[in-house]
Amino acid sequence: MIAEPAIQALLPKWVVPVVPENEVLLNTAVVLQGERIIDIIDASELADRYPNATSKILPNHALIPGLVNAHGHSPMVLMRGLADDLPLMEWLTKHIWPTEQAFAGEDFVRAGSSLAAVEMLTGGTTCFNDNYFFPNITAEVVNTSGLRATLGLPVMNIPTIWAQDEAGYIDRGLKVVEETEPNARIGWAWAPHAPYTVTDESFVRLGDLSEGMDFKLHLHLLETAGEIDQSMAEHGSHPIDRLVNLGLYNDRLIAAHMTQLSDDQVAQTAEAGVHILHCPAANMKLASGFCRVDDLDQAGANIAIGTDGAASNNRLDMFAEMRLASLIAKGFSLNPVAAPAARSLSMATIQGAKALGLDADIGSIEVGKQADLVAIDLDAPGTTPVHNVISHLVYVVSRSQVSDVWVAGKVCVSDGDVVTLDQEAVVRESIKWGLKMHSKQKDKSSI
Template identity: 35%
Template sequence: MKQADIIICGDYVVTMNEKMDLITKGAIAIKDGRIIDIGQENSIRKNYLSKTLIDGKDKALLPGLINTHTHAAMVYYRGLADDLPLKEWWEQHMFPAETKTLSHEFILDALELACLEMIKSGVTTFNDMYFFGDSAAESTIKSGIRGIIGVGILDFPSVSAKTQEEYFNNVQVLIDKYKGHELITPCISPHALYTCSPETFKKAQEMAEKHDISIHIHLSETEWEVSEILSRYGKRPVNLLHSIGFLSQRVLAAHCVWLNDEEIDLLAQTGTSVSHCLESNMKLASGFAPIVKMIKSGVNVSIGTDGAASNNDLSMIGEMSTVAKVHKAIEKDPTAIDDRTTLKMATINGAKALAMEHLIGSLEKGKYADIVSINLKKPHLTPLYDIYSHIVYSSISSDVDTVIVNGKLLMENGYVLTLDEDEVIKKSNKWVDQISKFKK
């Protein structure tokens, strides 16, 4: 018998590996943060000894969900300014609120709330873009989930930096502190082409290449952005980025709502990944990203929630359901995006988008043990004919029962072990008076 740290079982083990293997009455053996074996429960329990054995009755195990675009700290601006177009929402509400309220303390507290929400809804990795990355990293580590912390860059002063040098220095500080960390991956995030010049994008690219980190940007989110970039530079956003040699596998572009066929091909050819943020795009009425066309053209499409101020939650389970349903309606074709494709977008495609597919995104031997268990003993998950269907079309965030990241139990039977839920909520409510001055 070999020793494992944890054995977790499930009536269904949804591996999301290349062959889409589905194991019934399965189990996963975990040691030193990694999956060391996966297979039938009988054989795993015959071969491994473990002090921690998690029962699998009425449970489905799946890879932890990967949220590829968010601004986690914006959970504190949830519901602050709704029912507005993006430009007005950002310029008149979010940016002024950020200018007056953001601080290291704000990010520390807000990230605890965001991580709590993500753990409870089965997210084990999030790709962030915001400010005060060091504080974001600190709370992420405390919560135990995996964070790709994108340090935001703008061409004008903000609370996080006054000069370009300071913005880039913020990135360097995070790289120096966290490069090689087991949970935190530093990333560089020039915000968008309407807030950063092509020169700033090139500078960010040079830094990313030098340190081998990924680049996280907003791209072609609104029709206004496309016409603005066309009038400033004579090129559409994707064309402009391609013309300066910016697009590559290193780049994860959030939104990509307003693309023409040529731009879709450019994303596919360059290996640029997309984070589809449908609920945010719907709420800000930005439009519908042509993801069915993108997938057909070979673009790697993943899913993001965007910040909670424009969604208004961080639920990837909710997002999956919306994605699968809305695109059927847009295409007038119920086969346009199926349950399996949608779950891939929320797992393995997300891992590819972050250049982490060798580490996360599926349940396979050797990968990090980032595992979510769903409680199937619910009226809305009964009866069960197809587990993929239930995960995508029927499950809700509160069905998430147990969460493991990096081989560590973060939540068991719905109880979060790394953060004190009451304390986090109490702490968050203390910020309300200060933030509510910016209410719409």
């Protein structure tokens, strides 16, 4: 007979369940067993209802659902600060792609994904949606770190270390899915890079594959205005019209950026059920444009929040991103009630889960859901006094205030440190990669 997993009760000062939005529970125990939340009760009932439960008191803490980083390229943390303050295309074609060509093999991806895992976990992110070469290696890191992820299978018409042409990328993606041992915390998505790097033929094939395999289609879309001009010149149509004609503009599509929408396209996008992966820091850093968060939100579209890769952010910090999401939505729409704190928290949790098709299991603190939880210590001068804990979570809290993180009921961060990976070894390895990349750049400059 298999023993039942032990019951554990978390007793934080505040529980912010996210569903329903804007709710804060006091004197509440969140009861876990195995991977799941089995009960949410008044703390005074705990001893009677669960006499054998072990208790963890979190005296100055808010307990929130784990943050969902809805768009990123985790191994790119190794390129953090490598090329800043440049336009998107120059940044991408002259710096990022050549560096990837020189370095981005299995070892680079392992080191980068591990560093990203440490950065995300210690910052309260429990689930991330990724797109990078060697997703099989990132899957190994997800497996050991205890994180949850949807890993993109990259496709584009540019030869790289991962594949030579679109058919090669698709074959390699299929092989990764077939050969990776199934893990309940890992899902897959097809990840065509962008409309300007993927042909109609491959889009159609990926549409069929996504439907057949029940995967999401993860795409960079309308990141800059230049993308529209290029599409008109090359395909004679706007990228959205092209995707509509190819049968891909629907709720399977998870589209990063979306900074160039007309009024009609805001309504069309909400109606089609396309999920928006909003990356406020990256859009501002690359001066790409502004996602119309307030208009999309009012039209009923599902908006999630992502950091994008650390080469264009330069941090994987979902607390910073929530704050930016609220501030930019207000500043851009000139509407002070746009993206209130509770909505940005939803975008960073349940709405991210919904974009990934995981909202039945994660994204909120509800009975029956996976215990993906984050405790934040608010006992700091900058977060005192607490008039409104949700306001603090979005406008004030720093990721360094994250104390404990659980994913599927398992402790991944304790007292601010990752316990599932050797954090110091991960940092040491990343420093080595940094030195290797520096010396290569020096070689280039001396030629």
